[in-house]
Amino acid sequence: MELLVSLASIGLIVFVINQYVLPFNYLKKIDQQSINDDRYCVIDVRDYVSAHRSPFPSAENIPLSYLPRALKERFDCSKEIVLVSDDVRGARIAAKMMRKKNFKSIYYTRAC
DSSP, X not given: OHXXXXXXXXXXXXXXXXXXXHHHHSEEEOOGGGOOTTTEEEXXXXXXXXXXXXXXXXOEEOOGGGHHXXXXXXXXOOSEEXXXXXXXXXXXXXXXXXXXXXXXXXXXXXXX
């Protein structure tokens, strides 16, 4: 019984680290002023309505719910990635998806 509780505790710790700690290691915050088109591919992961109301300059709008399909079908970028999101949670989820596709440097900025 003690072994089962120990294994469950270890499993829970591993889950928490994978879901909440590791994504912050490869997701870095960047200022909007330092984003230029030559160095970054800018992806706006907000929904269509939010992106239309306050567009981010030079960003391609791919809502978070459509991102897995876009990564499979059409998205190809050899530059560093900047994610535009309303909150860190959305950027973290998008970064996790992109990390599976071997994008190394992923940054995020909050939309105004």
